[in-house]
Amino acid sequence: MNDSLSCRENLLGLPRPQLESFVADLGSKPFRARQLMNWIYKRGEGDFASMSDLAKDFRAQLAVRAEIRPPEVVKVQSSADGTRKWLLRADSSQAFEMVFIPETDRGTLCISSQVGCALDCSFCSTAQQGFNRNLTTAEIVGQVWLAKRELGEFSTDSVEVLGDSHSPRSGSSGLRERAVSNVVLMGMGEPLANFRNVVPALRILLDDFGFDLSRRRVTLSTSGLVPQIYKLAAETNVALAVSLHAPNDELRSELVPINRKHPIAELLEACWHYIDEQNGRSVTFEYVMLDGVNDSPAQARQLARLLAGHPAKVNLIPFNPFPGTRYGRSPLPVIQRFRDELIKGGVLATIRKTRGEDIDAACGQLAGKVIDRTTVRLGSKIIGVAVSQ
Ligand code: SAH
Numbered sequence: 001m002n003d004s005l006s007c008r009e010n011l012l013g014l015p016r017p018q019l020e021s022f023v024a025d026l027g028s029k030p031f032r033a034r035q036l037m038n039w040i041y042k043r044g045e046g047d048f049a050s051m052s053d054l055a056k057d058f059r060a061q062l063a064v065r066a067e068i069r070p071p072e073v074v075k076v077q078s079s080a081d082g083t084r085k086w087l088l089r090a091d092s093s094q095a096f097e098m099v100f101i102p103e104t105d106r107g108t109l110c111i112s113s114q115v116g117c118a119l120d121c122s123f124c125s126t127a128q129q130g131f132n133r134n135l136t137t138a139e140i141v142g143q144v145w146l147a148k149r150e151l152g153e154f155s156t157d158s159v160e161v162l163g164d165s166h167s168p169r170s171g172s173s174g175l176r177e178r179a180v181s182n183v184v185l186m187g188m189g190e191p192l193a194n195f196r197n198v199v200p201a202l203r204i205l206l207d208d209f210g211f212d213l214s215r216r217r218v219t220l221s222t223s224g225l226v227p228q229i230y231k232l233a234a235e236t237n238v239a240l241a242v243s244l245h246a247p248n249d250e251l252r253s254e255l256v257p258i259n260r261k262h263p264i265a266e267l268l269e270a271c272w273h274y275i276d277e278q279n280g281r282s283v284t285f286e287y288v289m290l291d292g293v294n295d296s297p298a299q300a301r302q303l304a305r306l307l308a309g310h311p312a313k314v315n316l317i318p319f320n321p322f323p324g325t326r327y328g329r330s331p332l333p334v335i336q337r338f339r340d341e342l343i344k345g346g347v348l349a350t351i352r353k354t355r356g357e358d359i360d361a362a363c364g365q366l367a368g369k370v371i372d373r374t375t376v377r378l379g380s381k382i383i384g385v386a387v388s389q
Pocket of ligand 1 (some may be wrong): 115222223242243
């Protein structure tokens, strides 16, 4: 079902050059695009009528031809630890999730790139639902815009306390500190399978006239779509995280089926290329700790041999269970031993603190709601079928 506004251009989907063309089509000068971006991304204004330094007839034209429309909020949940999760509507029956994780020194927003996911990783709850569709650029950017609004980051007169460990304060300059200081594409979906919409969204996140985030504060996490990692290196320079989860192909192919198409050696080569090309610091390898599956000291040593000497760090994620899963979480001493083996083997390793568990907002627990599965469980067959170029 299309709603009545859908013929208007949603400006949240337009990076600066495209917004300039849009404005030019309306007969205005390109600098109007920068003014518009200032209202949208710096002030959080969603109503053209309130954009007081734009000519009245331009505002009237915009009201007819354009809109600033973030995803609609279906439900908000708050965790005891301050984490917040929003269920957002994609269209009449489909929903997806985003999560805000406040910490003392930063606020991380975890956003989705697809409704569901086609990659079929065996330990991930999103995979259980199958795949429905790619999110649009406006829906990806709209999550960040919406979160900043909901967290009170745009407002100049009210200060909202976000949780025990984080409260945005006014700095000495009078400007509010950022509630959302970091954005990670680690919600629902495989961002590199939605390349066409994700890359323009990254541009808006990084643009000085957009959200103006530093490239080190925007992280894209992928299960390992090798050709798209090379393409990404040519297009942007955000931080890269890769879901590795196993130290050998046999086990990785079982956990992350895309590995059958792009094995570990190829994947690592693409990662080192990305770092070289982007003058990046290191790739973060995510490794979910599954009890008795991938968590032995011998497997840690095997992993260290793969990564030592390369620009890599490992983030160990305690497995977050969900109904029906066959996996269990490795006990903390096992995770610590694994970390210590990695460090002994010359690889930087940390253990990810699990947040928002009481509201199912932790890694791999984002479920949303995929009712109409247009594609289900593509797994290793995804290339050439559902990957948008
Ligand atoms: N598709 C992308 C991004 C989404 S997942 C990717 O695969 O990287 C974000 C991270 O959560 C990934 O590292 C993923 O492997 C991990 N994850 C998935 N299910 C999990 C679970 N049940 N417990 C802990 N981490 C999980």
